[in-house]
Amino acid sequence: xxxxxxxxxxxxxxxxxxxxxxxxxxxxxxxxxxxxxxxxxxxxxxxxxxxxxxxxxxxxxxxxxxxxxxxxxxxxxxxxxxxxxxxxxxxxxxxxxxxxxxxxxxxxxxxxxxxxxxxxxxxxxxxxxxxxxxxxxxxxxxxxxxxxxxxxxxxxxxxxxxxxxxxxxxxxxxxxxxxxxxxx
Amino acid sequence: xxxxxxxxxxxxxxxxxxxxxxxxxxxxxxxxxxxxxxxxxxxxxxxxxxxxxxxxxxxxxxxxxxxxxxxxxxxxxxxxxxxxxxxxxxxxxxxxxxxxxxxxxxxxxxxxxxxxxxxxxx
Numbered sequence: 001x002x003x004x005x006x007x008x009x010x011x012x013x014x015x016x017x018x019x020x021x022x023x024x025x026x027x028x029x030x031x032x033x034x035x036x037x038x039x040x041x042x043x044x045x046x047x048x049x050x051x052x053x054x055x056x057x058x059x060x061x062x063x064x065x066x067x068x069x070x071x072x073x074x075x076x077x078x079x080x081x082x083x084x085x086x087x088x089x090x091x092x093x094x095x096x097x098x099x100x101x102x103x104x105x106x107x108x109x110x111x112x113x114x115x116x117x118x119x120x121x122x123x124x125x126x127x128x129x130x131x132x133x134x135x136x137x138x139x140x141x142x143x144x145x146x147x148x149x150x151x152x153x154x155x156x157x158x159x160x161x162x163x164x165x166x167x168x169x170x171x172x173x174x175x176x177x178x179x180x181x182x183x184x
Numbered sequence: 185x186x187x188x189x190x191x192x193x194x195x196x197x198x199x200x201x202x203x204x205x206x207x208x209x210x211x212x213x214x215x216x217x218x219x220x221x222x223x224x225x226x227x228x229x230x231x232x233x234x235x236x237x238x239x240x241x242x243x244x245x246x247x248x249x250x251x252x253x254x255x256x257x258x259x260x261x262x263x264x265x266x267x268x269x270x271x272x273x274x275x276x277x278x279x280x281x282x283x284x285x286x287x288x289x290x291x292x293x294x295x296x297x298x299x300x301x302x303x304x305x306x
């Protein structure tokens with residue numbers, strides 16, 4: 001994957017497949033020079049039992065039938081570890097799944113975060129029945145984009161219109177820059 | 185800085201124009217972009233974005249852009265299926281530039297761009 005935002009898109013697809021009704025994506029920067037980046041993807045989908053959880057980090061495990069490998073989780077884990085960061089996944093049947101990865105963005109082997117707004121925009125556009133919360137944190141400063149609230153603003157018209165999606169992407173891009181002060 | 189007031193303005197504009205991109209999906213052309221790991225890694229996101237942008241720019245209303253999973257031809261990703269009635273065209277190794285031609289020639293002009301299809305690969 002060229003940028004971490006593509007890994008986020010890929011991981012979030014697993015949440016959708018797990019039947020999630022709410023997917024929360026958090027980006028938090030910390031560290032002496034704000035060089036550490038923590039990405040959390042949390043869903044309230046079907047979750048996994050312990051046996052499945054032990055296997056998902058292997059590329060030779062997948063629940064799909066069109067091919068025999070599953071690269072999503074392994075690629076995300078590898079991206080985190082290559083930067084000197086860490087990766088964890090926690091899940092409970094019936095409760096949901098939390099995938100967390102920490103990146104050291106000062107490491108030359110760390111992929112750029114990239115255009116997360118495109119990822120969030122596409123997720124909202126493609127999944128009108130799923131709600132998404134996208135949060136960006138930097139110390140005390142927080143930006144939050146919650147589709148449950150945006151849907152209220154739209155007064156029942158939904159968020160699927162392409163003009164609305166374009167607006168959401170720009171809204172996230174601008175506000176994220178305000179919080180993070182720079183591109184990651 | 186973008187504010188929620190702008191979203192309200194978009195909503196009000198939508199209210200004013202009657203049922204623009206809404207209505208039942210029947211009879212509409214469907215554009216499916218493969219968005220599994222293989223598709224995403226090969227560049228499906230900019231392809232999907234390009235379809236959205238072209239459709240918005242050209243004010244096309246009778247088309248649904250949607251996603252699909254992995255259909256088993258990962259080596260040909262990004263894969264796009266254009267479905268109209270019982271006709272299905274499978275485009276392979278797509279990129280945003282190719283999307284522009286597919287929108288102009290196939291979506292608007294109703295002529296599939298044969299050279300981008302899976303048939304042309306073999």
